[in-house]
Amino acid sequence: MSGIKIRGTGKGVPAGVITNADLEGLVDTTDAWITSRTGIQLRRRCDGQSLTDIAVQAGRQALTRSGVTPEDIGVCIVATLTPDTLVPSAACCLQRELGLPEDTLCFDLNAACTGFLYALHTMECLLAKSPRKCGLVVGAERLTRVTDWTDRSTCILFGDGAGAAVAEWREDFPSICAVLGCRGDQELLRLAGPGAPEPCYIQMEGRKVFKFAVEVVPLCIDQVLAKAGKTVEDVDFFVFHQANARIIDLVVKKYHIPEEKYYKNLARFGNTSAASIPLVLSELEEQGKVGPGSRVLMVGFGGGLTWGGAYVEFA
Numbered sequence: 001m002s003g004i005k006i007r008g009t010g011k012g013v014p015a016g017v018i019t020n021a022d023l024e025g026l027v028d029t030t031d032a033w034i035t036s037r038t039g040i041q042l043r044r045r046c047d048g049q050s051l052t053d054i055a056v057q058a059g060r061q062a063l064t065r066s067g068v069t070p071e072d073i074g075v076c077i078v079a080t081l082t083p084d085t086l087v088p089s090a091a092c093c094l095q096r097e098l099g100l101p102e103d104t105l106c107f108d109l110n111a112a113c114t115g116f117l118y119a120l121h122t123m124e125c126l127l128a129k130s131p132r133k134c135g136l137v138v139g140a141e142r143l144t145r146v147t148d149w150t151d152r153s154t155c156i157l158f159g160d161g162a163g164a165a166v167a168e169w170r171e172d173f174p175s176i177c178a179v180l181g182c183r184g185d186q187e188l189l190r191l192a193g194p195g196a197p198e199p200c201y202i203q204m205e206g207r208k209v210f211k212f213a214v215e216v217v218p219l220c221i222d223q224v225l226a227k228a229g230k231t232v233e234d235v236d237f238f239v240f241h242q243a244n245a246r247i248i249d250l251v252v253k254k255y256h257i258p259e260e261k262y263y264k265n266l267a268r269f270g271n272t273s274a275a276s277i278p279l280v281l282s283e284l285e286e287q288g289k290v291g292p293g294s295r296v297l298m299v300g301f302g303g304g305l306t307w308g309g310a311y312v313e314f315a
């Protein structure tokens with residue numbers, strides 16, 4: 001037995017707000033349509049803040065809450081598809097801003113909305129070999145930079161934000177039992193990079209992604225529970241990627257998950273991709289809903305296509 005537990009979490013919330021009423025002024029949509037079809041009412045936007053700024057805010061809070069100092073960190077991974085610059089990576093920027101030791105392994109990871117779970121699994125593997133047994137995992141996005149504000153099928157969904165978790169690896173901790181997957185697909189969800197002939201905006205086949213999500217989320221739950229040897233009842237809290245309230249509603253109904261065991265904050269944040277799961281974790285810790293001993297099952301899905309689940313305990 002060896003693995004990681006979460007010691008503490010944090011969030012970085014941008015100052016700007018985009019309401020459904022703001023979007024009514026941009027595209028042919030209504031507050032009623034957005035609320036009923038997605039559950040989203042507000043999203044945050046970095047106004048005068050960089051991705052690094054909100055990632056630092058989240059990382060610093062996670063360090064403080066976990067009682068871990070920057071000198072204890074051996075690995076820092078930022079899951080993002082919207083770093084301020086490709087080089088230096090967002091993780092390298094965090095090294096400087098948080099004062100992490102110069103021999104900290106720092107890099108960015110892109111698995112779209114599943115990025116935080118890919119990063120958490122990668123963290124568990126790397127900490128096993130690291131001389132320092134604590135790691136910082138951040139999910140941070142500035143999706144408003146890559147949103148097409150003339151496309152009503154996507155611009156209503158996405159927002160900016162950051163979430164972070166400090167993980168500690170120990171020989172006597174259980175593994176997080178991650179299940180991760182990928183199916184290369186250019187059609188359903190796409191974001192071109194700099195220099196591409198097409199514009200650098202998120203393009204999506206919403207209805208098909210919805211269908212993919214409602215198929216893959218239960219698959220992840222089943223596989224993680226089987227791998228961890230747990231049942232739905234053994235889990236204290238379910239944390240789902242916040243993409244659409246209807247996806248979460250369908251899944252909790254299927255598994256008879258009671259209201260007090262899951263959480264939705266997408267009304268206030270929209271879909272923040274890699275930041276969405278750690279943002280939820282951070283708010284749960286803030287509200288005392290998770291803490292030492294809590295057993296959490298997280299599920300994410302997104303572009304790539306990617307998907308994943310992980311069972312994790314809080315230290």
Ligand SMILES: CC(C)(COP(=O)(O)OP(=O)(O)OC[C@H]1O[C@@H](n2cnc3c(N)ncnc32)[C@H](O)[C@@H]1OP(=O)(O)O)[C@@H](O)C(=O)NCCC(=O)NCCS
Binds near residue numbers: 029034113209243302
């Ligand atoms: C994008 C999404 C909200 C669209 O909701 P939907 O119920 O599937 O809506 P549809 O795409 O079927 O469109 C239904 C109608 O609403 C219209 N519509 C689409 N966006 C609209 C908007 N913002 N306002 C008003 N009408 C809109 C469509 O044009 C369509 O009109 P039509 O019937 O006349 O052709 C939904 O498919 C979704 O959330 N998909 C998953 C997206 C996701 O999770 N992405 C991130 C993965 S990490």
